[in-house]
Amino acid sequence: MGRSISVLEYALLGSVAGSPLSGYELRRRFLETPMRHFSDSPGSIYPALKRLARKGLVAPVPTAERSRRRKTAFRATPAGQRALRAWITEPITRGDVVSALPELKLRFAFSGAVLGMAEVVHLLEKLERELRFYAADLAAYYRKVAPGMSLTGRLALENGLYEYRANARWASRALAGMKREAKNS
Amino acid sequence: MGRSISVLEYALLGSVAGSPLSGYELRRRFLETPMRHFSDSPGSIYPALKRLARKGLVAPVPTAERSRRRKTAFRATPAGQRALRAWITEPITRGDVVSALPELKLRFAFSGAVLGMAEVVHLLEKLERELRFYAADLAAYYRKVAPGMSLTGRLALENGLYEYRANARWASRALAGMKREAKNS
């Protein structure tokens, strides 16, 4: 069937999980917010939106607008919400953190919309564990190969190490913050 | 003509700029080293290698090997070195750091092989400037929108902020290290 869903499609789906948005508004989001790494080109967004609609994951909402500008806003359907949830709660495997970190972060960013607090915490815990694990891996690799590397190669490797450590620290702090907040509610 | 060169192709080209490597060895690199975010699938690497060969940027080196295993190692040609250099020294525009940071890092990682120390420093300075600039942008954006965001959305935004700050700090430290080293030579 029209099975798999691309990361771009999930990004769109997650964006219309809360309030409906039109293709143009989604483009502006990708252009103006830190979701900038997604292309804002109409050639990617409108077709992706149509695919989601064809799969029944989003649906156009009646345009109760005073403006006569043609504009079709889409919203996630119940099936869309389920698909989003399924994607976000997919198991995090070792190595996802290496080859698909941006996707994991996107999943986390959207998790608040479809998951309960306890599940969000669980997701973040998994993420933190994998980040720490890979940071340690990288550190070991660095110690092993750094002596024989070129200066820029070694620095690039260091960059990766620092970045993963920063990510791991972020996850720890975020986790602590969430647990604190959970008590005050 | 066979103009543009994909990031994967540059990754391969840069990898064979120093010593020749076969498709299989390149796959293993992508599998076992922190270049893991590149796919190690034969369906991407062998065709990309062939495209590079067709463009005259890499060439097979005579297999003076004792092993009778068929194996074709490729090395960057002079034209390949020039193309690599041209890519690495392309101007860094505002926003590259947002939409193409991994590519910028790859360029830096390979820069040692084709650029002089002064040019590498210049590249890193540009990179550092843009990283700081965007980190500041993100911080301003955070202050503006954070109050109205969901918890996970806000945390994801924080993550981006921390990550860019970590990158900027790395660039500063690397720069300081390079300048120190330049004196001792």
Added chain:
DNA sequence: GTATGCATGTAATACGTTACATGATTGT
């Protein structure tokens, strides 16, 4: 009345992904 922003689309192309396929060599 003309430029800018809103708003949506299509067509050509090239590329990466996945799956499939083959065979030689080394180690046990």
Added chain:
DNA sequence: ACAATCATGTAACGTATTACATGCATAC
């Protein structure tokens, strides 16, 4: 003898990129 690893490829498919194209609305 068999499994694992070395080593290279092809075919189908979907999708992102780029460029082109259209038209309405608003502000000046």
